[in-house]
Amino acid sequence: MKFRWRRRHIGELIVKIIMYFSFACVVGSLALILWTVLYKGLPALTWSMITQTPKGGFYLGKEGGILNAIIGSLFMAVGGTIIALIFSLPLALYLETYINASRFGHWVRLSLDVLWGIPSIVYGAFGFTIMLALGMRASLLGGIVVLALLEFPIMTRAIDEVIRRMPGELEQASLALGSTKLEVATRVVIRQMLPGIVTAILLAFGRGIGDAASVLFVAGYTDRIPTSLMSPAASLPLAVYFQLGTPFPEVQQRAYASALILTIIVLVISFGSRFLSTRLGKYTVK
């Protein structure tokens, strides 16, 4: 019974080492990103950064802030997420409840996966072409619509994967009481899967608010806070991009501060959603 090193033990050890290494890589990358953003961004993160729009000479290192980009990003990401949700949730429920394992369902899922894989710049270029054809100019609305397009496949597939884990007995219990399939979907599936659905929505939101390429052409960039759907809108990822591209160290540091703000928004939303899903999960059946 004494322990001896055998091939199986060595194999296990090697795999364990690989696992620890991967774990360290992931956690290390996250820590490194946070540290870089904090270290470089925190000194430049002033109150005026988040309460003011860029004043003259802002991009040369003078006064102002990036309130325009914060507001623009929030408008676009929230708007895009809402529109994406309006289409995603019904589609995901339809996929699950009506056409689940059918051939059609398979094709719908495949197309969504393909859409998910399309680079965001392509969405941007696509939106831009449409807008040119319609005679529209870069605007908040364009940004919202393109972000909605970008988020839609992510959200739908994420919700779809969540709903697939729905316990079958629950569906049967509600059918046995004489529910229609729609009632099963709206009254039982959504309630049971609400925590997962919230997570899926925020996953899409996070992707939307962090995306620079898709809104590059369609939303434009401006120093003003957008006042209507038709006015152009700035966004945080582009604020980072433009500021980092200047040759002035002060402005580059502000780019990190902007990145920090973006990170904080995403973190707040993530933790908020975690909190919310535990609260909402009170009634779910394990």
Next chain:
Amino acid sequence: MTPHIQVRNLNAWYNGHQALKDINIEIPKQQITVIMGPSGCGKTTLLKTFNRFLELTEGARLAGDVLVDGQNIYERDVDVTEVRKLVGLLAQRPSPLPMSIYDNVVYGMRIHRTKKERRDYKNAVRHYLELAGLWDEVGERLHHPAVTLSVGQQQRLCLARGLAIEPEIILADEPTSALDPISSQHIEHKLLELKSQYTTVIVTHTLRQAKRLADYVIFMYMGEVVESGSSHDVFENPREARTRAYLQGVF
């Protein structure tokens, strides 16, 4: 005897494998009918044909008629949700819906719009929880999640939830197999209490439970109904050799 459910020339298949063979039976009104037989004999399949649940199973096919109060529930213009309103189901394992105790009981009434006012719902919730023998235990915490109840309580909640849509028939598919002995007893007592108002069909594989509950017995074997009759006749005086063998515990 007045039949409540009549089954005529019923055959069912799962992906080509025949699970029910030429079933012709009548189930008496407001009595407890027990369907018994060894595992895989088609008891549950037969039960599922009474509330049109078989069609939810992929690959299942069915031919023949099931009449409830003389109305064929498989006719084309029949609304399946109405069938299931008339024929309630108590499943093998309790499955509370992801909502509060109160909302579980109210669920069916809401979708069928059987009540008008809020107060009516409140009274109905109390009434049906009392009927299922659960009120004393949960009356104080109606708005707690249903999943916080014990499994035995959950099963009684499911009973209350089913009764709340005012069915005429209760189907019960081994309703006590997931429960502890005391909870099982609870459920059995309730079913006995309720039998004067509801036609009850119970699937069970425990012979003793069948003897305790049955007024009328259907014995199935390999997809066929071997024998059916009053519990006295079937238990005391079985006509068929296979029934006798089953009662003696041969299979």
